[in-house]
Amino acid sequence: MTDRRPNDPSRRNERGRERNRSGSRKFSTAAPSERTRRADPARLVAFEVLRAVSADDAYANLVLPGSIRKHRLGRQDAGFATELAYGALRGQGTYDAILGQCVDRPLDQLDPAVLDALRIGVHQLMAMRVPPHAALDQTVGLARAVIGAGPSSLINAVLRKVSRRPLAEWLDELVGGMEEPVRVSSLKFSHPEWIVRALRQSLVAHGRNVSEIDNLLQADNAAPEVNLVALPGIGTLDEVLQAGGRPGDLVEDSVVFAAGDVGRLESVRSGKVRVQDAGSQLVARALAAVELDSGGGKGESWLDLCAGPGGKAALLGAVAAQGGHVLVANEPAEHRAALVRQALDAVPSHVWTVRVDDGRTVGAAYPDGFDRILVDAPCTGLGALRRRPESRWRRKPADLVDLAPLQRGLLSEALDTVRPGGVVAYVTCSPHPAETTAVVQDCLRGRKDFSLLDAGAALDAVSITGALNAGHESTAQLWPHVHGTDAMFLALIRRSRH
Template sequence: MEPRPPKRESAVRMSGPNPRRVAFDAIRAVSAEDAYANIALPKLLSATGLEGRDAALATELTYGTLRSLGTLEAILAAASGRDLDGLQADLVDALCLGAYQLLYTRVPVHAAVSTTVSLVKAAVSPRVSGLTNAVLRKVAARDLDGWTAHLASGDRIADLALRHAHPKWIVEEFDAILGPDELPDALAADNVAPPVHLCAKPGRIDRDDLAAKAGGTPGRWSPYAVYLPGGAPGRIKAVAVGRASVQDEGSQLVATALANAPMDGPDTAWVDLCAGPGGKTALLGSLAAQRGAAVDAVELAPHRADLVAKAAQGLPVTVHTGDGRTFGTSGSADRVLVDAPCSGLGALRRRPEARWRKRPGDVDDLSRLQGELLASALDVVRPGGTVAYVTCSPVRDETVGVVGDLLGRGGVELLAPQWITDSVPESAREGFVQLWPQRHGTDAMFLALLRRTA
């Protein structure tokens, strides 16, 4: 159940707002155009005018189908007795959409089958509507547990990959960290849509005030976090005017841990070496403003640098468009954040298509870049200053391995991240911080705090 290669021609549009059609078109955009679901779907919802329950159904069908693709395709291949690569691409997407309804939702069998057949007639071809009906009827003969039992190989990792819709190599990576007892819970957590987390920017709005005004509840771990039950956070006034932002609570924790790390000597020059799109920069900038410090934010991509500037508007933040590996003067900074580009395997619950696009080689390429960025941070920070190395991935080659290589070169020591580990249970990992969705309700953020000693 490895990621499938990009394929597929663009979808044919069907007139009239229809939740299943909107979901199909969003899935097609992801398959054919390498679009991101969280960008493609809102555009389609806006264009069709879907709202309320219809919009919620389109969202569930889009995200659920994309998240479950590997498992759905394995079941469809078995039910049809065909290699799916031999079927036209838009038909496969429609079959996946229908199978998702049969196996993962409470949509009645007749409704799931008939609506998918109608969709295929209108958007794919009437000639394959009979095939669609036959295949989905066979899928409906078993529930999800029945299919995973039927297709089980006896290989623990492969069977978990099938049951929880993850590529096998990702399951192997998580197993190496968590072990067999907790692994199923971690995989299951990736398949649950996360709640919206807000960050109350320090000095701009109080967390409890934000919670009251937004209709949310204060977070468990971050002093700035608010949990929302749902809705559109962009419509909240505090978010719209920049007093608050949408930010995972784990991201808030790791950025605040850098700001709260104990330090001797000057503490006015802070740097964010990989700043885009600006969430952590804005939080650091808010904290810096309260302490008379300033932040230099570095971002390689111009369009992401623009996002950083927007997020940090009105804060003591200077945005630089450039490469974090070559930025700054040696020993010029007091605190440096390296929120390194990573595989994003700690945020799979937020990006339904991501797990099927990643390859094992991505980690190898990224780990080299991560090491170069961390080395740059340790050069820019002054002796006695602090560096926070952060990834939204728990994978060893992007986390413990990168930091271990730098520690081995000397001139740096590991700081105990007690601001987090003392208050967040089960967050310690070999002298670092590792958060998990199944434990903490956050993305799987990794943090290492380092002090330059020479």
């Protein structure tokens, strides 16, 4: 992502002439009151996203597309706005620590809109290749246009202080003398301390080394690549490949797409090719491919117990159609069940049914049970922080505790509902032991008719490399910094035939 967009208003004065062409002067000498009064539309979009997140508890990924449309940004400006908004949100912990050194009062005493404008300024200065004068002028201009003239001197003065050092020097100063490794990682990689602790614990729980933590945190701060899957037997990747996608190296029928908006591709609009993390593809395929103890064959029945919004249901539905099986996709929230129907639209309709129900009581309606059940349980999403830039600041340690009964209730219901010889996949997009291994252990306690299959081997069997090295003590854990996927957990549990 480069910030030097052609026709970047930050490089031009109000008459349209380029500013500071010689590069000899770092900042405009004009007083803030005489500088840009317009808001650059891309920066305005980023600001709107930050405001919606901090003032209305909105989700950045839901607000951003509407704001981009409202301000009619072209492709390049949309990319700039996305990087600015997501980067400022991800980096908030580090940026607030820097701002704390440059503002003469506690940050919570600033007008929240001014704080958001400052965060946008800091991200441009610290992490994007925006020339400092442009970052200052444009942030002050944005603030004047949307907040008013009042705070422009403060914003100008604070950003000037911030701009005096590059990020590495700020970090050295902030962590200098600090001995607690969790605090250091938290500051350097902009994660709350409790999440750093939780992820360290997660690495160890899944047989990895705690020294990997900084790489993992760093991976959370990078925008994930867009992965696409062609629904087997339904979609093809031809259009996506022609449009610049490159074949995915983890899982078959997948493509990594970095050539812009996938929504313009007909195969994506038709739902035959879908955006889906490679880790999600792998766990769904592993469940579909693993051997049953009952022989399997044609005519199996599959259940996706927590299906909304339907990503894995669509892939499972397509694979089920190929094998002559049927799929029930269950989701208790009606609006999310509607998304599941939409996701399954490209799959022949005789293959699937959508049920709107609490997954903890679904089994009673299916006395014959199911051969394969996916429990993609509601979780903290600690393994997908890179996708949801604000979620690390919103999640609380209590979420781990609050979700525990639901996760156990869902897995227990699946174990009660799977047929003898059948398999249950327990999946989360969190690596935390409280919502992964502990749930599996608790639910299997005293249930001698169930055994854990080798989930690492099952993932290898459906991967292109065949050597993901994700297994540990029969369960498997994928990682952003190792596999480039979300941190998906997989346990495969088979019910014995007798």
